[in-house]
Amino acid sequence: MSHQMDARPPDWPLRLLRFFVKEEYLEEIEGDMEEIFLTNVEQLSLAKARRIYTWDMLKLLRPTLIKHFKTIPTFNQFAMYKNYFKIAWRNLVKKKAYSFINIFGLGLGIACCILIFMFVQDELSYDNYHTKRERIFRVIHGESVPGKPTEAGSGPFWVWGNAPIGPALKSDFPEIEKVVQFSGRSDILLTYGEKVYQEDGVFFMDSAAFDVFSWKLLKGNPKTALAAPYNIVLTESTAKKYFGDEDPIGKVLKGSESPGRSNRGDYTVTGIVADIPSNSHFRFNALLSLSTFRNSLPEIFGEWGYVDFYTYFLVGEQFDEAAFKKKIPDFLSRHKAWPDSRYFIEIEPLKDVYLRTKAERQPGETGSLPNIYVFSVIGLFILVIAMINFMNLSTARSMERGKEVGIRKSVGAYRSSLVSQFLGESVMIVLLSGLIAAILVMIALPNMSALTGKELNIERFITWQTISLFVALMLVVGLAAGSYPALVLSGFNPIMIMKGMVRSSAGGINLRRALVVFQFTLSIALIAGTIIVYFQMNHVLDKDLGFDKEQMLVLDYNYDEEVNKKSEVLKDILENNPSVLSVGFSRSVPGSYYPHAGTELETPKGDMEMMGQPIFQVGMDFVSHFNLKLIAGRNYSREHPTDSSQAIIINEAAARQYGYSNPAEAVGKKFAQWGRSGVVIGVVKDFNFASLHRNIEPLTMPLVPYACRYMSLKVKTDNIQETIKAVGEVWKEIAPHRPFLYSFLDDDFNKQYQSDVMFKRLFTTFSGLAIFIACLGLLGLATYTAEQRTKEIGIRKVLGADVRNIVGLLSKDFILLVIISIFIATPLSWYAMHRWLEGFAYRMEISPWIFVLAGFIALSVAVFTISYQAIKSAVMNPVKSLRSE
Structure with missing residues (x-):
């Protein structure tokens, strides 16, 4: 008896049968199948009976027994989707301006994101080609x-x-x-x-x-x-x-x-x-x-x-x-x-090594991990702004399709089919935007390579991983942007829709307002960041470095002994040229390579202490030639022959390094360096011989004319090319065995800031594009708002409202949203840019006027964008807008 009680058929085949088979057959089939199952248990075994029961149940799932599901349409699926596609296409063509803003704005945002992704991926790929x-x-x-x-x-x-x-x-x-x-x-x-x-x-x-x-x-x-x-x-x-x-x-x-x-x-x-x-x-x-x-x-x-x-x-x-x-x-x-x-x-x-090193004296270039983070955030900002535009316009325009939804629901359309229709339309628009983005990327790639100085080749980035990521991104953007209108529209009551009693809900309006505030918060933060980056780079490039670098022509002869032997001859000949103001020789020039030296120098206590510091081995006239300011002691002089072996000049930082707060106290102190010994004869004012990312280091400048590499000429600004030609002719005569290699010191020195200049260009370019995309969305919303209030505007004009009143009516809500964005963006952008400026030893102060200016720019752009549509609506003939009443 207990065996019979335990002998039960499996549950899931029976549940499957009840779900699919018509109800008029269920009772008879269930009874017959249970009898067969019990018989098999007695004649065979429980396990085998359950297997037979399952198999027989699956065989009963035949077309004549399966019930008709309301959710499974009996009409041609292809025809339905073809109809959906036609409706979507007609809506795009009918509203060309909105379609352009939606598709091009999102496409531009995706293109910017892809270009930034290519740059970031290139930076992260350094040294990946090494198999070990x-x-x-x-x-x-x-x-x-x-x-x-x-x-x-x-x-x-x-x-x-x-x-x-x-x-x-x-x-x-x-x-x-x-x-x-x-x-x-x-x-x-x-x-x-x-x-x-x-x-x-x-x-x-x-x-x-x-x-x-x-x-x-x-x-x-x-x-x-x-x-x-x-x-x-x-x-x-x-x-x-x-x-x-x-x-x-x-x-x-x-x-x-x-x-x-x-x-x-x-x-x-x-x-x-x-x-x-x-x-x-x-x-x-x-x-x-x-x-x-x-x-x-x-x-x-x-x-x-x-x-x-x-x-x-x-x-x-x-x-x-x-x-x-x-x-x-x-x-x-x-x-x-x-x-x-x-x-x-x-x-x-x-x-x-490339992005996370903390060491100096690299054998090659290094990147900046903070810059990677900044560009990644900008790329994300641009994509989010473009998505917000898309969502805002999609939710706003969706209310116009209320009657379409009402008719579909009246003839039996299910909510799930409406949701799939609107999500499908959204994904289709996003895929069109993706196509536009791909075209924009191909067009912009040469300019992006020029901006970054990198070989950004599209073939390197077309992999199955990146393609999969791109497709997934398109689907996510499409589903995210289309989800709100799809869910809201599909939930409307068809009777209320047909009576025209459906309007934008407070939730939908507030969502659009919140999204506008969010995108303009990002835009204002980018504007403020762009201003700070611009002025910081100007601060770096225009700062008084403490030496003359303008119109300084530098010749590189790579320590050639024959040139060093003829240095005085070269100097005399070239200084006879009226276009050449002075000539100097040195192993290093500001911004170039320089070695470090261990230097023993007498401290205030009278001890000889060894310290390490950079070293500039210089010729006789280096200090005066570069217009360095001597604040204690004297310069090297041809009247003191022992200067080349028994004298040294240091900077203020080196004097402090050895304990002298007053530079004059270091003059006359003993030193020993690289086999030379003598006394300190002079101290020069600190000058920025290296990048402004670093503080001024202690520096020693021994007189070693035979070890020089560079000849630098201070030249007049008139007829530069003629001066270079004349110097080249002298060079060919004195040093015919060496190529004539020259550059200008200001250009060479500023090469230290190549990555900063590139950062400035990219930041400015993509920030401008982000603001442009945000304004596209604002233009679309303003246009939609004006259309929705066309009759109201007509009535107000009939009752005496002028253009100024109408423009104010349409603009005030958007301007309020931008003002709210200013207050949110200011502390966020201040914090982010303060962190970025920490990478510079010499940096500008972030003044409040920067955020005032950023807010004013954003407000002006918003007002200009909105005013165009507002004025257009305000000057419209009220008879046309009221004709249907």
Whole structure:
């Protein structure tokens, strides 16, 4: 008996049957199936009976037994969707202005978002081409700040460091598989036949480079290409420059010599590497074998205090970064690196090198993670503003289709079919906008590449991931924008609709108002940000740097000994030209490369203390030539022959570094630097020899005329081209073996702000587009409001209202919304831009007038946009608007 009670058929086949089968057959079928099931239980088994029962139930789902569902239409599905498409298309054509604003505005917003996405993706893709990138790290070198403990993170960092660190790491840490070291950039004069070029972007590179980095070697053996002394590997474009279509392998390039490195000699081409991708933090034109450098100066490869190398390494698959870092202090202690110093090291993964590094002295360019965030937010803002326009116009225009909805519901349309119709129309419009966006992206891409200085190629970004993301974005935008009108319209009572008793609900009106406030809040924040970015960049580019950089012509001769020997002759000849005001020589000029030096200087206590600082090795007239202000002591003088070996000039920051609050007190104090010793003879006023992103550092300027690289000429503004031509002729006569390479100092110095200028251009461009898109939406809403109140306007005009009254009537609501937006946007934009300005050591103050101006601009644009439609409605003949009454 208990067995019979437990013998029950499964539930879900019975529920399925009850759902699909006509009710007149259910009772008979259920009874028969239960009898068959019980019989099978007795004759077979419970499990087998349940399987037979399930299968028999599924076989009963035949067309003659299935009931008719009201939700499943009996008419042709294709015809229904064809009808939906026709209605959607007619609505678009009927209201051309709204259709244009909707489709073009959203398309422009999507296009801006795609362009910003391409830029951001390019920035995030740096060094991704290295197949072993997850296992590549590099050493960064640090020095703790005096008075603070010697520990990681307590002081400044440099990527540029010493050579012994590499072999020491390899010997002490078995988890390191390969170490690659290369020298700082070594510009070199290369000659092949009649072709002579001062080649920049040249490095002395370790032979293990091709085992670590994924540089594609087109010709040559990666194991031996950089093994022997005087081997050279060229990039494909560099090889073509020298050899054309000839096979470069085995050819010989003649190299000149740079100071401290024996570059002079014949270099055999042993490899050709494909041009380095643009999204690489480290790029080069040629690689010299590191063994060449080692042969000429073997002693520096064992000196922990000699700085001229970058150290990268490859680790094993099971590398534990945290455990490795804990071993570093013992490692440094064991090797007694820089005894009694504050020296320490950290490691940095390759994936963080471009955007997240905290180290200076990079081997290549770096990006800005905050800028990536800013542009991502702007892209999101633009897309949101465009979506708000679309939603506002969709919800506003949806009320005009009330009668259509009423008729459909009266003839039996279900709410679900109406929802799907309106959502489908919304998605269709968004897909049209997506097509417009794709066309706009293709048109704008060359300009975007020019703005960013990047090779933004559309083919690089067309992947199945990006296509899937784009389609998903279109669907999300379409469904989000169409959801409100679809749900509201489909819920109307058909009787009330047909009687004309349906109006925009308070909820719909408030939603549109809230969306207008939100989009103008974003727009005003962008306007304020644009003003701040503009004035900050002007502040940077126009700031008095403390030296003359205008009309300063700079010639780069790369430390050429013959030129340095003839420097006085060159100076005399060129200064005889009335267009040349003065000539100076130096190893560095403001904004260019400069080394660091360890300098011992006598403190107020009488001790000799070692400190590190930048160093400008200069010629005799550097101070006066650049118009530096001498605030204590004297300048270098030809009347003091010992100045070249026993004197030094420092800046105010260096005097403070050694404890002198009064610069005059540092004059006469003893110093020792790089084998030279003597006394401080002068102190110059601090000047910005580096980027304004940084505070002025301590600086020493020893007189070393034989180590100079640059000749700078202060020239008159008249006939610049004639002056350059005359200087070039003198150069060919005095130094015919070197190319005539010149530039202007202000241009070179401002190259430090290339990324800031690019940021300014992008920020301004996309902020302007965001404001334009917001105004498109405002124009659409104003036009709709005016149309809805056409009869009211006609009646008011008949009763005596003038144009001013009508314009005020139509404008006041929108202007109030913009004013509310101003109060919301001001604190938000102040906070965001305050954070951005923190990246500059010298920054403008954010004044209240900026937000007043931003608000005034937004209000003016809104008033102008609304007034166009308001005036158009106000001057309309009232007879036309009242004709139907």
